[in-house]
Amino acid sequence: MRDEEIATLQAILADQAARPGALLPILHQVQHAFGFIPKDAVPQIALALNLTRAEVHGVVTFYADFRQTPPARKVIKLCRAEACQARDSDATAARLEQGLGVTLGAASADGSLALEPIYCLGLCASGPAALVNETPVARLTGERLERLIAEALA
Amino acid sequence: MSQRVYIPCDMAAVAVGADQVASAITLAAHGLGRDIEIVRNGSRGAFELETLVEVDTPQGRIGYGPVDPSDVAGLVAAGLLDGAEHRLRLGSPDALPFFRRQTRLTFARAGLIDPLSLADYRAHGGLAGIEAATTLTPTQVVDLIKQSGLRGRGGAGFPTGLKWDTVAKAAAPQKYVVCNADEGDSGTFADRLLMEADPFTLIEGMAICGYAVGASLGFIYVRSEYPFAIRMLNRALEIARSGGLLGASVAGTRFAFDIEVRVGAGAYVCGEETALLESLEGKRGQVRAKPPLPAHKGLFGQPTVINNVLSLAAAPYILANGADAYRDFGVGRSRGTMPIQLAGDIANGGLFETPFGVTLGDLVDDIGGGTLSGRAVRAVQVGGPLGAYFPRELFDTPFDYEAFTERGGLIGHGGVVVFNDRVDMARQARFAMEFCAIESCGKCTPCRIGSTRGVETLDRIIAGQDRAANLAVLEDLCETMKFGSLCALGGFTPYPVMSALTHFPEDFGAQASIKAAE
Numbered sequence: 001m002r003d004e005e006i007a008t009l010q011a012i013l014a015d016q017a018a019r020p021g022a023l024l025p026i027l028h029q030v031q032h033a034f035g036f037i038p039k040d041a042v043p044q045i046a047l048a049l050n051l052t053r054a055e056v057h058g059v060v061t062f063y064a065d066f067r068q069t070p071p072a073r074k075v076i077k078l079c080r081a082e083a084c085q086a087r088d089s090d091a092t093a094a095r096l097e098q099g100l101g102v103t104l105g106a107a108s109a110d111g112s113l114a115l116e117p118i119y120c121l122g123l124c125a126s127g128p129a130a131l132v133n134e135t136p137v138a139r140l141t142g143e144r145l146e147r148l149i150a151e152a153l154a
Numbered sequence: 155m156s157q158r159v160y161i162p163c164d165m166a167a168v169a170v171g172a173d174q175v176a177s178a179i180t181l182a183a184h185g186l187g188r189d190i191e192i193v194r195n196g197s198r199g200a201f202e203l204e205t206l207v208e209v210d211t212p213q214g215r216i217g218y219g220p221v222d223p224s225d226v227a228g229l230v231a232a233g234l235l236d237g238a239e240h241r242l243r244l245g246s247p248d249a250l251p252f253f254r255r256q257t258r259l260t261f262a263r264a265g266l267i268d269p270l271s272l273a274d275y276r277a278h279g280g281l282a283g284i285e286a287a288t289t290l291t292p293t294q295v296v297d298l299i300k301q302s303g304l305r306g307r308g309g310a311g312f313p314t315g316l317k318w319d320t321v322a323k324a325a326a327p328q329k330y331v332v333c334n335a336d337e338g339d340s341g342t343f344a345d346r347l348l349m350e351a352d353p354f355t356l357i358e359g360m361a362i363c364g365y366a367v368g369a370s371l372g373f374i375y376v377r378s379e380y381p382f383a384i385r386m387l388n389r390a391l392e393i394a395r396s397g398g399l400l401g402a403s404v405a406g407t408r409f410a411f412d413i414e415v416r417v418g419a420g421a422y423v424c425g426e427e428t429a430l431l432e433s434l435e436g437k438r439g440q441v442r443a444k445p446p447l448p449a450h451k452g453l454f455g456q457p458t459v460i461n462n463v464l465s466l467a468a469a470p471y472i473l474a475n476g477a478d479a480y481r482d483f484g485v486g487r488s489r490g491t492m493p494i495q496l497a498g499d500i501a502n503g504g505l506f507e508t509p510f511g512v513t514l515g516d517l518v519d520d521i522g523g524g525t526l527s528g529r530a531v532r533a534v535q536v537g538g539p540l541g542a543y544f545p546r547e548l549f550d551t552p553f554d555y556e557a558f559t560e561r562g563g564l565i566g567h568g569g570v571v572v573f574n575d576r577v578d579m580a581r582q583a584r585f586a587m588e589f590c591a592i593e594s595c596g597k598c599t600p601c602r603i604g605s606t607r608g609v610e611t612l613d614r615i616i617a618g619q620d621r622a623a624n625l626a627v628l629e630d631l632c633e634t635m636k637f638g639s640l641c642a643l644g645g646f647t648p649y650p651v652m653s654a655l656t657h658f659p660e661d662f663g664a665q666a667s668i669k670a671a672e
């Protein structure tokens with residue numbers, strides 16, 4: 001980690017470590033700041049919370065949200081749960097894979113684009129639904145789906 | 155005075171362009187020299203109509219929907235701001251059958267008010283519950299909740315008053331109120347809708363609970379998939395503090411209560427109450443063995459009420475209107491109203507709050523209007539990924555905790571997902587096992603290993619390999635998971651699997667053998 005990254009991390013720890021049950025809020029903030037949980041951050045987090053590295057690592061790996069590598073520039077999280085399945089999200093998934101040239105659960109070769117599964121966004125009467133980075137999109141069929149693909153490739 | 159135009163800021167509305175609709179209307183109104191005030195209300199919960207734009211007119215609120223950003227120019231030119239005729243004009247939203255047929259107690263204000271206006275909230279009956287509660291003793295509040303017949307809306311249906319009573323009677327220096335807003339069941343969105351449309355109702359409900367059980371601190375554990383709800387809650391909490399609904403002196407009394415939002419991290423099992431508590435404590439979301447109950451030893455080892463959003467949000471109505479007013483709705487041991495969520499391939503999807511007792515068929519065919527695709531309804535999954543699939547033959551089942559149990563299902567959090575005749579039920583069964591395998595917390599073998607075996611076995615059945623033998627293996631696995639799992643993730647995954655097999659054996663290439671065995 002570079003000096004300013006360490007400073008960012010230490011600022012988060014100084015601000016959060018005293019909260020009860022601070023680990024999840026800290027990991028969220030670290031990921032927000034860096035895009036992922038840098039490997040070198042784990043010992044520092046552990047130290048601040050009086051935990052072992054293994055404990056922190058165990059939490060990082062337990063939760064689907066926490067990444068250990070930098071994310072793609074654009075991440076499309078497509079809902080793969082039942083309510084979207086009922087609205088033919090299989091077809092949407094297939095079209096996205098083909099249109100974007102990536103497989104679900106993977107990133108493109110240049111790391112610019114990733115297509116990931118997510119299980120329910122609470123948009124169950126408007127599916128197929130997805131999150132594009134932080135932005136929700138729904139009714140992903142036909143023209144709306146094509147527009148999403150075009151924007152993702154732009 | 156400027157004219158009010160309501161455009162939802164709900165995540166489902168924004169997902170279909172509500173923000174663009176709002177900017178386009180602002181621009182168009184400006185072009186006409188009209189002075190408008192855009193109110194970003196929550197959604198009323200009819201998602202097929204989103205973006206539902208409403209304008210204040212001398213005839214009351216007039217709705218238009220579904221409005222696409224590309225419709226706005228034409229709409230405004232046609233006289234949207236005067237409530238004029240247009241193909242998207244719906245008239246008064248309250249008069250639409252989907253809303254007229256509901257009994258909105260918990261969701262009375264959703265979509266009507268500015269979610270962040272405490273003045274709007276009060277003008278629409280808000281705060282009456284906490285004000286009533288603080289004139290009573292804590293024991294009287296607990297008794298009212300007991301008398302109302304309210305049961306937990308998170309899935310298990312445990313009597314809410316009994317839970318509060320246990321925590322109230324526990325002696326401890328610190329007690330907690332934890333709101334379970336993990337809402338991971340596919341086909342459910344009522345918690346999300348309420349948190350985005352009327353967050354003060356949840357806050358008020360938690361304050362009532364805190365007063366009743368003697369807790370000074372609450373946590374709302376919200377899943378990370380709900381960024382809009384998280385933002386809304388945090389802003390609402392600020393306003394509630396400065397407005398006297400939270401803080402050192404709740405509603406002008408000596409009762410002190412505050413709430414903090416905590417964000418989940420993409421683990422379905424963290425909706426299970428003890429896993430949620432572990433997660434709140436900063437640990438892996440692994441299920442705890444019970445006892446001890448959270449009511450005795452919960453968050454940080456202290457007595458803790460943990461309730462679903464909808465259970466807590468029912469409390470203000472009960473306090474304001476009396477236990478009878480709530481209990482008089484419903485059937486049997488299912489009292490009050492249930493915010494049912496119609497999802498999947500359904501024409502009128504959305505939130506339908508209604509007294510218990512409505513049949514599944516009425517919900518799907520009549521209120522829901524059948525499928526959106528126009529195809530035939532084949533199966534309906536009720537109660538999320540751990541809920542059973544129902545065929546049309548069981549559509550006379552009334553929405554009622556006991557009635558669903560009797561038919562091998564559960565109402566869970568009230569999600570109803572409609573599938574059309576293109577569904578392959580063997581694949582749905584496989585998905586149920588796969589989901590369990592992905593989300594298992596890993597604590598017990600039947601769930602962790604059994605679900606993976608289940609996927610493999612279903613793959614063989616789907617591929618047509620030695621079907622009879624593999625079906626027997628599947629049933630065996632389901633029995634083991636059902637009786638050998640610590641929590642309902644492993645324990646209830648057999649519901650969707652076995653219901654799919656029992657009611658749709660033809661999809662497993664097994665019609666003769668299974669039906670005959672019944």
Ligand SMILES: Cc1cc2nc3c(=O)[nH]c(=O)nc-3n(C[C@H](O)[C@H](O)[C@H](O)COP(=O)(O)O)c2cc1C
Pocket residue numbers: 305306307308309310311312314334335336337338339422423424425426427428460461462463465466641642643
């Ligand atoms: C795997 C699993 C997931 C659950 N998810 C949720 C959930 O997202 N929200 C919820 O309120 N309850 C959920 N529950 C039920 C909770 O364990 C618990 O019963 C509930 O929070 C109690 O609140 P209530 O009495 O108000 O329903 C889940 C249970 C299991 C086994």
Ligand code: SF4
Pocket residue numbers: 423441593594595596597598599601602639640641642643644645
């Ligand atoms: S049934 Fe599954 S999720 Fe539940 S405690 Fe056991 S391993 Fe964990």
